[in-house]
Amino acid sequence: MKIRGFVCLLAIMMLFACGERETGINGLSRSKVDALNKQSFRLRTQDSKLSEQYGRMALKYISDSLPGYNDGKLRAWNNIANSYLHRAKHDSVMIYIDSVLSFKGKAANLEVEQTLAKLLEARLRQRKCDIAGSYQILYDVENSKILDRREQSMLYNLAKSEFYITTTTLNYHYRSKSQYQQAELLTKMEELRNELYCDYAEDMSFNYAIAYGYYALCSDTVNQKEYLRKSLQYTYDNLQLLGDSLRFNTYELANNYQMLGFMLWSPNISSESWEYNEPLLEEIGLFVGEAFGFDVTQSDDPAFAFLSEATSLFFLHDDPYQRLGAVVAAGRYSMAHGDTVTARLYFNEALIDTTMLGVAPKFEAMLYEGFLTSGCAENTDEVAEWTRKELKILNEIKQNEKADFLLQLELSQIRRNNIVFQTFSLILILLVIALLVTLFLLRRRTKALQRETMRLQNAKQQDVERIANVETCLSVLRHDITPFVSYLQNENLPEDLRRDVTGQLLRTFENIKSWTNLSIPSGLQFRCGNVSLQQVFDGVAASVNNYKSDHVELRFDSTELTVKGDILLLEILLRNLVNNAIQHTEKGSVVVSANRDTEDGRFAIVSVRDTGEGMSQEELDNLFRADKKIKRQSHQNGYGTGFGLILCRYIIKKHDDNTQRGCRIWAESKEGEGSCFYFRIESL
Secondary structure, rough: HHHHHHHHHHHHHHHHOOOOOOHHHHHHHHHHHHHHHHHHOOOOOOOOOHHHHHHHHHHHHHHHHOOOOOHHHHHHHHHHHHHHHHOOOOOHHHHHHHHOOOOOOOOHHHHHHHHHHHHHHHHHHHOOOOHHHHHHHHHHHHHHHHHOOOOOOOOHHHHHHHHHHHHHHHHHHHHHOOHHHHHHHHHHHHHHHHOOOHHHHHHHHHHHHHHHHHHHHHHHHOOOOOOOHHHHHHHHHHHHHHHOOOOOOOOHHHHHHHHHHHHHOOOOOOHHHHHHHHHHHHHHHHHHHHHHHHOOOOOHHHHHHHHHHHHHHHHHOHHHHHHHHHHHHHHHHHOOOOOHHHHHHHHHHHHHHHHHHHOOOHHHHHHHHHHHHOOOOOOHHHHHHHHHHHHHHHHHHHHHHHHHHHHHHHHHHHHHHHHHHHHHHHHHHHHHHHHHHHHHHHHHHHHHHHHHHHHHHHHHHHHHHHHHHHHHHHHHHHHHHHHHHHHHHOOOOOOOOHHHHHHHHHHHHHHHHHHHHHOOOOOOOOOOOOEEHHHHHHHHHHOOOOOOOEEEEEEEEEOEEEEOHHHHHHHHHHHHHHHHHHHHHOOEEEEEHHHOOOOOOEEEEEEEEEEOOOOOHHHHHHOOOOOOOOOOOOOOOOOOOOOHHHHHHHHHHHHHHHHHOOOOEEEEOOOOOEEEEEEEEEEO
């Protein structure tokens, strides 16, 4: 029936494999190996020999058809090691554990499979009472943080579940842990119980570990009623799982019967606690009778009934470790209740079946004690031999307990050192963070102070420049205005010349107004926009004074260029340049034109070219400078020219500051050949 069931399972796995990404023989081969491994895993407690057989079939199939399938190989090795553990073939267990741990190939599940192998070794060391060795493995696994990952897979859940089961087994069977530590671990296991489902057998093992943990805590009289209730409830949960015919397993049933026997036997559990949990115990008894045909409700000694039935069920399996534990438990119970004859019957089973000897020092020491106290010996030689063996085993156990005690001290010191180191590191990190924050704040404060200092320096520099400009410009204005005043005071000045002088004086005052508006922060604001140069040309042409058609031709060449700037300031700038050109041109022409800069197409160049008297190099060098006075005078009337050009320079600076950098003003001239004034501004 088992083989037929497996064939059906294999067929289902093959059907599912057809839908996988892998196609062809590789996908089919993987499915076959996975099916064999799953069947081996499922049978690990029910039939360990058949479990081994399926594991070996998987290995053979991998060897023949899929040698590169390392995940399947690791799974088969762990399954076979588990099957050997259930038959107490400990040397064989280590062979396959070592195969997994020493594997150097690539496999997706290598890390978790090696963790499972380590946990299997930890359980094996517990059987041999190597407490320190088992705990060291568990300590290493816990500190590796492998099981802290948030993975949802059967193998990962299995590894995490096995870690907690093995840890509780170590703590409650072989070591003395504080009540608080025991309760804390069990609470954590309860929280994780529903998350770590692998299969019903692992679920039952997890329940059993929690049940035994709470049973061990029943020595705490304060919480005894609740601890006993939890132990009974988790055992009942397992019995209900086993009540399903598809999940029935005599090995697991024997474990839970034995658990109930231990609880009913325990001298630490008070009658008051049993009275509190009596309804739950009765419910369990009725369920056992209905589900498994084992009626203990009418038994005078239900504890012995459960222990005895557990022993019978364990003898249906090939695990000498469990058989030895069962006969020792039943025999010791009989001795505790004065039934030496029954005790001797159970202890003698180990003399008949010698495979039980040498599998568990803890149980074997109890067995020799039972031999001696129940009178199994036929002569003094047997008494001496059993006494010697018992003392030897007890001495080995004592040495292992001492090694475990020393290991705990060492690891406790390591933990303390780690705590000190972590605390010191945390303090150091906090100090470094505080220092970095302080440096950051200081740096930000320094930059803020630097910006403020720069702002104040710039403001101071601007004030200094403004004062210097004002002083110089006043000087230039005095220089420019003085001739106008002298001319106007001349009563014999011709009327037409008086009008010209008055016009020049009015333009000078207009420039003063523009200068004031530009140089005072609250004055005229720079309003940037897209300006048509033709519009500027037209505005200047309509307002230029001193235009004498008889002597000077004034021409504005048409242009389609558009620039970026302030139209009002551009008109003031161009008007001053045109007036200046007319003033210094006796005969000839003044031509205003605009072209795109051939060297940098981002700019337009406006030129005002005249055929006037021209300038020397010294005069060219001093143009547009407020700190230099221009000494040249007009050939006609000695009008000054300095202030208007200073204003032109200031307007260009405004454009350079508020548009694209590169705006400038300059002049080219030769004495007697005329001058050309240029300014460059951003073009669109």
